[in-house]
Amino acid sequence: MRHRIAEFYSGIGGMHYAWLEAGLSGEVVASFDINTFANEVNRFNFADATIHHRSIESQSLKFYQKLNADVYLMSPPCQPYTRIGLQRGSDDIRAKSFLYLLDVIFKLGEHRPRYLLIENVVGFENSDTHARTLECLGTCAYDIEEFIINPNQLGVPNSRSRYYLLPLGQTPAESSSETHTCPAPQTLEQYLGPTLTDQALLTDYRVPTDLLSKRLKVMDVVHFDSTGSCCFTKGYSHYAEGTGSILHMGYKPLGDQSPALNVTYDYRYFTEYEIAQLMGFPLTKFRFPDTITRKQRYRLLGNSLNVTVVAHLLRHLIGDS
Incomplete structure (x- = not known):
């Protein structure tokens, strides 16, 4: 039918x-x-x-x-x-x-x-x-x-x-x-691919250092091998808390050490296309016009x-x- x-x-x-x-x-x-x-x-x-x-x-x-x-x-x-x-x-x-x-x-x-x-x-x-x-x-x-x-x-x-x-x-x-x-959980690296380590994206989407100094403790930090990330809301990148995860551009440390307490690490926001892919939009077909x-x-x-x-x-x- x-x-x-x-x-x-x-x-x-x-x-x-x-x-x-x-x-x-x-x-x-x-x-x-x-x-x-x-x-x-x-x-x-x-x-x-x-x-x-x-x-x-x-x-x-x-x-x-x-x-x-x-x-x-x-x-x-x-x-x-x-x-x-x-x-x-x-x-x-x-x-x-x-x-x-x-x-x-x-x-x-x-x-x-x-x-x-x-x-x-x-x-x-x-x-x-x-x-x-x-x-x-x-x-x-x-x-x-x-x-x-x-x-x-x-x-x-x-x-x-x-x-x-x-x-x-x-x-x-x-x-x-x-x-x-339940399907086996995928990691962000599996899901998003090579864009994770793109240095140009790090420059363009870097979380400002002054924001990290003030608000990093309330931000959700994820890594390449994370099997989860927080829900991305319409306030993402505008508000620090509860609007979505940020990506730590390094390796997850061992033990109890947490990069979330050290602003010398590089952190960036997820790009809009990375979020779209996590939400299931097919990037072979879905694009934003340049005017948006x-x-x-x-x-x-x-x-x-x-x-x-x-x-x-x-x-x-x-x-x-």
Whole structure:
């Protein structure tokens, strides 16, 4: 079956890339996002994409009926549900478009999409929006399965736990404790390759010495042989703590000695393409246009999703149907 896919909150095309990685048949017939920079990146990589640069709730029910998509992929705004936010849930204006989509799905009746995939931050599952989602989809006769998955469960050396909702009849075999074997963890060196030791990158992405002197103790330092790194957020390189790891450009010392206490070592930020690769974006196909600044690239990646995890779920959501 050749599917018609609607990609909501499309950002830089993470769901689109996940669909391609999953090897499924179909066409992304519409993408929706109001972020100008994200749409520029998405259009740069998918020249034929139909991108709607307007709010989801501004489109009528008739529009979605004519769209006739049988797959809805969505990563709604996470700010109403983040642990460091106000957690206003459905009362947050940024939840409005997703609630509208739920209403659309309900009103589409027998023409509603056959498949749904929803991604959001951990915390969404405790919100009133989550309760409303389950109520709506249950009324629409979807069988719901929910997961919290971290990319490092798939061997990816990066932590980015996220909530996922799928309408499945049964739990995928990979999530069963009886049949599931976690892939061997990869190191950053295996994952990122020769760029790790590129001296030009060290010069261009070096962490300033004055920042190291003041904030190194709160920064997460990783090495070539590390099998993990912290979640990269939109504030990466702008804030020192809790926004992502920095790379120590040397060898991991033995014993209790830690380079995190010695600023004479060389440290650099991960490049935007290294982060993209950790998040599963295929660098043979994905690029940023030159008009997008480094700061904007970090912000866009921080707001995106892990392509590898979503592709993994799509294969078990849709398979060969």
